[in-house]
Amino acid sequence: MAEETLVLFKNIRNPKYDKSLAGYKRSGGFKSLKKVFGMKPEEVVQEVKESGLRGRGGAGFPTGLKWSFMAKGTGKPSYLIANADESEPGTCKDRELMLKDPHLFLEGLMISSYAIGCHHAYVYVRGEFFPAIKTLNAAVGELYADGLLGTNPLGSGFKLDITIHTGAGAYICGEESALLDSLEGKRGQPRVKPPFPAVSGFNGCPTSVNNVETLACIPFILSDGGAEAFKSFGPQNNSGTHLVSLSGHVNCPGVYELRMDVSMKDIIYDIGGGIRDGKKLKGVIPGGSSSPVMKADEVDVLYNFDDLAKIGTMLGSAAMMVFDEGTDIVKLLHRITRFYAHESCGQCTPCREGTHWSSQIIQDFLRGNGSDEKLKRLYRVGGNMLGTTLCALGDAAAMPIQSFVNKFPEEFRKYYATL
Amino acid sequence: MFSEDIQAQVDNLLCRYPIKQNALIPILLLVQKENEGWLTEEWMQHVADICEVPLTHIEGVVTFYTMFRLKRPGRYHLQICTCVPCCLVGGTELLEHTEKKLEIQAGHTTDDGVFSIEEMECIGACSYAPAVIVNEDYHEQVTPEEMDKMIKELRQ
Numbered sequence: 331m332a333e334e335t336l337v338l339f340k341n342i343r344n345p346k347y348d349k350s351l352a353g354y355k356r357s358g359g360f361k362s363l364k365k366v367f368g369m370k371p372e373e374v375v376q377e378v379k380e381s382g383l384r385g386r387g388g389a390g391f392p393t394g395l396k397w398s399f400m401a402k403g404t405g406k407p408s409y410l411i412a413n414a415d416e417s418e419p420g421t422c423k424d425r426e427l428m429l430k431d432p433h434l435f436l437e438g439l440m441i442s443s444y445a446i447g448c449h450h451a452y453v454y455v456r457g458e459f460f461p462a463i464k465t466l467n468a469a470v471g472e473l474y475a476d477g478l479l480g481t482n483p484l485g486s487g488f489k490l491d492i493t494i495h496t497g498a499g500a501y502i503c504g505e506e507s508a509l510l511d512s513l514e515g516k517r518g519q520p521r522v523k524p525p526f527p528a529v530s531g532f533n534g535c536p537t538s539v540n541n542v543e544t545l546a547c548i549p550f551i552l553s554d555g556g557a558e559a560f561k562s563f564g565p566q567n568n569s570g571t572h573l574v575s576l577s578g579h580v581n582c583p584g585v586y587e588l589r590m591d592v593s594m595k596d597i598i599y600d601i602g603g604g605i606r607d608g609k610k611l612k613g614v615i616p617g618g619s620s621s622p623v624m625k626a627d628e629v630d631v632l633y634n635f636d637d638l639a640k641i642g643t644m645l646g647s648a649a650m651m652v653f654d655e656g657t658d659i660v661k662l663l664h665r666i667t668r669f670y671a672h673e674s675c676g677q678c679t680p681c682r683e684g685t686h687w688s689s690q691i692i693q694d695f696l697r698g699n700g701s702d703e704k705l706k707r708l709y710r711v712g713g714n715m716l717g718t719t720l721c722a723l724g725d726a727a728a729m730p731i732q733s734f735v736n737k738f739p740e741e742f743r744k745y746y747a748t749l
Numbered sequence: 750m751f752s753e754d755i756q757a758q759v760d761n762l763l764c765r766y767p768i769k770q771n772a773l774i775p776i777l778l779l780v781q782k783e784n785e786g787w788l789t790e791e792w793m794q795h796v797a798d799i800c801e802v803p804l805t806h807i808e809g810v811v812t813f814y815t816m817f818r819l820k821r822p823g824r825y826h827l828q829i830c831t832c833v834p835c836c837l838v839g840g841t842e843l844l845e846h847t848e849k850k851l852e853i854q855a856g857h858t859t860d861d862g863v864f865s866i867e868e869m870e871c872i873g874a875c876s877y878a879p880a881v882i883v884n885e886d887y888h889e890q891v892t893p894e895e896m897d898k899m900i901k902e903l904r905q
């Protein structure tokens with residue numbers, strides 16, 4: 331029987347937990363920060379590298395390595411930006427952390443700021459998250475009042491400010507360079523890379539952008555023996571626990587904290603309580619709406635970065651969308667393509683045109699105007715977005731299209747085949 | 750042009766960033782909230798002056814982000830998510846139901862100015878779908894019956 335492993339949700343799963351600063355301290359909070367102030371910043375980065383932590387925002391890039399790219403000796407300030415723009419369809423884990431245990435995430439942000447020499451960190455929260463924004467602002471207020479933020483937290487002499495910044499509604503701002511443009515007060519459009527943010531990020535200064543859940547792992551990793559313990563939770567190269575946002579046609583949707591050696595089958599049938607209304611599973615979109623779709627007979631696989639990559643899909647932001655046998659695949663794909671058409675920033679032609687075009691072709695199927703020729707065209711339009719755009723939105727739009735057509739061709743044919 | 754309280758909040762935002770322009774989006778959101786949920790050219794010009802950018806820059810920004818509005822919304826702005834997980838469990842039907850109930854399409858406001866509807870892309874509450882935001886509050890696993898009840902209560 332698969333069950334949760336509680337590291338990030340240790341407090342959240344405690345019904346008596348009080349999420350105020352006092353409550354967080356009582357739960358053992360800020361011990362890691364205190365310990366870290368006695369270490370050299372490089373040592374902190376090294377610990378994070380050794381823990382094997384990979385970014386939880388979608389790309390899975392090693393966090394310690396990302397920090398080690400930060401340009402040094404530039405004479406400019408360095409910045410750490412927490413990416414709380416959670417907007418990949420299916421993903422709702424960062425909201426949980428911010429709402430229910432804000433100080434865990436903020437301690438992680440503080441330790442990480444120390445590690446990369448940042449004296450003013452920003453939390454870029456999507457604007458629609460009104461309740462989370464209020465919770466975070468209140469929590470930051472408590473930290474200033476307590477002296478944990480400001481000029482001399484815990485007598486360390488390390489000056490640190492945190493500002494909660496609100497976005498204003500745009501999926502693309504989850505992409506780190508678009509997020510930086512947005513934070514600067516511009517339209518959020520992805521930048522040409524290089525230079526990477528580690529060299530030229532916020533206002534042209536060295537910057538690291540890290541996901542909320544990634545940062546929330548840091549206090550545990552920096553606790554005594556934490557890095558080793560974190561590593562021991564999953565298969566090699568897939569360290570730690572992660573938060574899985576489970577949604578769709580399961581009996582118990584929710585956000586669950588799991589090790590990375592739990593199989594998708596167990597997540598659907600044990601954790602998620604199986605498919606609702608006694609129906610059969612038809613498929614799963616495993617890692618946010620951009621990940622290639624899987625069929626029911628493929629779910630006997632460990633839910634982690636590498637095992638999913640091996641079968642041609644991806645873990646992404648660990649957002650599992652489960653759908654049952656009654657689901658209309660063409661309508662589902664249409665909804666996904668409509669999303670990307672709405673969210674394309676319009677900079678790159680393949681994505682700006684391709685997202686709309688693909689959505690229109692699928693619309694044709696739904697109206698009874700499909701054909702073999704159009705199915706091929708749909709696949710081609712998807713392919714033309716792969717790898718041809720500045721940021722990953724083009725790929726994100728292409729992968730569902732190609733995988734849906736590959737795995738469920740008969741569903742499209744149903745719409746035009748004459749008997 | 751601002752009340753004392755808003756001026757204080759604007760000043761506080763300005764001092765949190767290295768450059769005035771950086772504070773632009775939070776200031777615009779603050780101003781929009783104060784102005785009953787929408788922005789006028791006059792307000793945009795004022796923010797442009799504060800942040801030391803041309804008005805055209807502000808126009809570029811407000812037309813890029815979905816949360817900025819150039820039309821007055823209803824007193825209760827119903828933001829209904831129909832993105833993938835919500836759509837799987839009835840989000841689309843919930844939107845259609847609400848449109849019928851209020852006799853307006855998404856993107857519009859009722860004649861009495863009380864309600865407006867907006868169709869949303871994922872609002873980050875997918876495990877508790879279908880999700881709706883009313884002004885600033887989240888409502889989760891909303892059924893058409895609950896929506897009816899909410900509308901009735903808000904109308905009173």
Ligand code: FES
Pocket residue numbers: 419420421830831832833834835836870871872873874875878879880
């Ligand atoms: S899809 Fe509706 S909240 Fe994510």
